[in-house]
Amino acid sequence: MDFYHQDPKTVRQMIREGKITSPTSGMCAGYAQGNLVVLPKEYAYDFLLFTQRNPKPCPVLEVSDVGSREFPLTAKGSDITRDIPRYRIYEHGELKGEYTDVSKFWREDLVSFLLGCSFSFEAPMIEEGIEVRHITLGCNVPMFITNIQCKPAGVFHGPMVVSMRPIPYEKVVKAVTVTERLPQVHGTPIHIGDPAHIGIKDLQKPDFGDPVPIHDGEVPVFWACGVTPQAVAMQVKPSFLITHSPGHMFITDVKNSQLGG
Amino acid sequence: MDFYHQDPKTVRQMIREGKITSPTSGMCAGYAQGNLVVLPKEYAYDFLLFTQRNPKPCPVLEVSDVGSREFPLTAKGSDITRDIPRYRIYEHGELKGEYTDVSKFWREDLVSFLLGCSFSFEAPMIEEGIEVRHITLGCNVPMFITNIQCKPAGVFHGPMVVSMRPIPYEKVVKAVTVTERLPQVHGTPIHIGDPAHIGIKDLQKPDFGDPVPIHDGEVPVFWACGVTPQAVAMQVKPSFLITHSPGHMFITDVKNSQLGG
Numbered sequence: 254m255d256f257y258h259q260d261p262k263t264v265r266q267m268i269r270e271g272k273i274t275s276p277t278s279g280m281c282a283g284y285a286q287g288n289l290v291v292l293p294k295e296y297a298y299d300f301l302l303f304t305q306r307n308p309k310p311c312p313v314l315e316v317s318d319v320g321s322r323e324f325p326l327t328a329k330g331s332d333i334t335r336d337i338p339r340y341r342i343y344e345h346g347e348l349k350g351e352y353t354d355v356s357k358f359w360r361e362d363l364v365s366f367l368l369g370c371s372f373s374f375e376a377p378m379i380e381e382g383i384e385v386r387h388i389t390l391g392c393n394v395p396m397f398i399t400n401i402q403c404k405p406a407g408v409f410h411g412p413m414v415v416s417m418r419p420i421p422y423e424k425v426v427k428a429v430t431v432t433e434r435l436p437q438v439h440g441t442p443i444h445i446g447d448p449a450h451i452g453i454k455d456l457q458k459p460d461f462g463d464p465v466p467i468h469d470g471e472v473p474v475f476w477a478c479g480v481t482p483q484a485v486a487m488q489v490k491p492s493f494l495i496t497h498s499p500g501h502m503f504i505t506d507v508k509n510s511q512l513g514g
Numbered sequence: 515m516d517f518y519h520q521d522p523k524t525v526r527q528m529i530r531e532g533k534i535t536s537p538t539s540g541m542c543a544g545y546a547q548g549n550l551v552v553l554p555k556e557y558a559y560d561f562l563l564f565t566q567r568n569p570k571p572c573p574v575l576e577v578s579d580v581g582s583r584e585f586p587l588t589a590k591g592s593d594i595t596r597d598i599p600r601y602r603i604y605e606h607g608e609l610k611g612e613y614t615d616v617s618k619f620w621r622e623d624l625v626s627f628l629l630g631c632s633f634s635f636e637a638p639m640i641e642e643g644i645e646v647r648h649i650t651l652g653c654n655v656p657m658f659i660t661n662i663q664c665k666p667a668g669v670f671h672g673p674m675v676v677s678m679r680p681i682p683y684e685k686v687v688k689a690v691t692v693t694e695r696l697p698q699v700h701g702t703p704i705h706i707g708d709p710a711h712i713g714i715k716d717l718q719k720p721d722f723g724d725p726v727p728i729h730d731g732e733v734p735v736f737w738a739c740g741v742t743p744q745a746v747a748m749q750v751k752p753s754f755l756i757t758h759s760p761g762h763m764f765i766t767d768v769k770n771s772q773l774g775g
Contacts, residue, residue: 298559
């Protein structure tokens with residue numbers, strides 16, 4: 254079954270019923286997907302402040318009310334605990350398990366953060382005639398830990414994680430202007446060119462995801478990555494943390510084209 | 515003495531020493547000025563979430579660390595309690611007094627929010643050849659309470675306040691594109707044209723500020739206003755609240771042209 258042209262409500266319902274448990278890449282074309290970070294209220298202020306101080310790696314699409322399992326602004330009627338195909342639960346920094354439904358773990362003191370995802374800017378890039386290498390190859394985007402420190406907030410601190418896409422020299426400016434229009438999904442690149450300048454030693458050895466080849470006439474372009482807030486959240490080893498499993502995102506009712514504000 | 519060409523550090527120092535106690539309009543040309551809201555930590559999460567959900571009326575330039583009197587990112591070395599010419603203190607919603615220095619009222623549980631101000635987009639508008647009527651007339655901008663409800667967050671809720679500027683029809687599009695470039699100072703207009711559409715009965719009777727004439731061939735254009743977060747904060751009647759006095763803003767070291775991110 255092809256979910257490319259399905260609407261988000263239908264797909265979230267199928268996920269909720271356990272009929273979809275796969276990664277969400279390519280589902281509900283044109284609609285924004287998001288990263289999930291769920292934390293107890295005691296961490297919520299520091300984490301929200303961290304996202305405010307670091308909007309490029311941590312573009313907030315929505316924050317739930319305390320104890321609420323719904324994202325009413327971006328996905329009315331949603332159930333945060335069941336509408337993602339696969340979740341991870343961490344306790345004090347240790348992975349407790351992977352689940353397709355986390356409703357039985359829900360607590361009234363939890364706050365859910367939905368953060369923008371680069372899926373939202375890759376579709377417009379392709380529409381503008383820019384090849385996205387890892388999509389062409391059918392692998393995951395290569396991600397790297399940089400020497401750029403995020404601005405700390407309370408207990409949260411850590412380096413920025415970036416994703417890399419090789420872009421032909423003649424399309425670099427277009428890649429900047431396309432992503433500039435989408436500040437809620439990481440916005441403009443963090444860096445263009447020499448990886449050593451931001452502390453990356455070997456582009457063929459990403460810290461997360463898969464390596465991709467860079468052809469002659471192409472330059473590596475780096476965007477702030479939504480793995481940053483997850484990595485930072487995990488580093489603090491909070492007593493309890495729910496995230497989506499990599500690639501298994503929350504699908505919203507908001508079109509990518511509406512994210513510009 | 516003319517402070518138009520002075521740098522922000524010098525002017526903040528003069529304010530700190532009590533040598534300037536006047537409104538800051540026209541000081542330190544090109545540098546962003548901000549609205550101040552200081553609240554006890556117990557209100558900080560809800561207020562930060564309110565700004566996240568309502569970025570147009572509440573564009574956050576910086577949030578201090580708890581108990582810190584400095585805005586290190588936008589004004590290194592600043593003293594939040596002494597670098598504004600005039601402050602107001604409210605207790606349980608009642609004005610306790612106006613002060614040129616609030617350092618003796620400081621508490622370790624306070625959090626300071628610096629919010630973008632429309633001064634930052636009026637200069638670029640004038641540079642683009644758009645007359646800003648209240649500046650021409652030397653009065654305050656007219657502000658109105660609308661029927662647009664902000665998205666509530668915790669204890670904070672209330673209607674959006676807007677500022678109005680009459681714009682000639684042939685310059686309305688320019689006014690939109692100029693302000694679009696500055697999302698951190700309210701961004702694009704909330705509404706263009708018929709005031710009744712957003713619940714405003716009489717443009718000559720603003721809720722705050724001064725009325726300005728609208729000439730033939732001009733249309734009223736409305737932007738979200740930084741008075742919104744102050745009005746909303748005061749409505750909750752927090753146990754303790756410090757704000758700047760109207761027109762007496764915090765001057766940052768950040769140029770307006772850098773606010774685009």
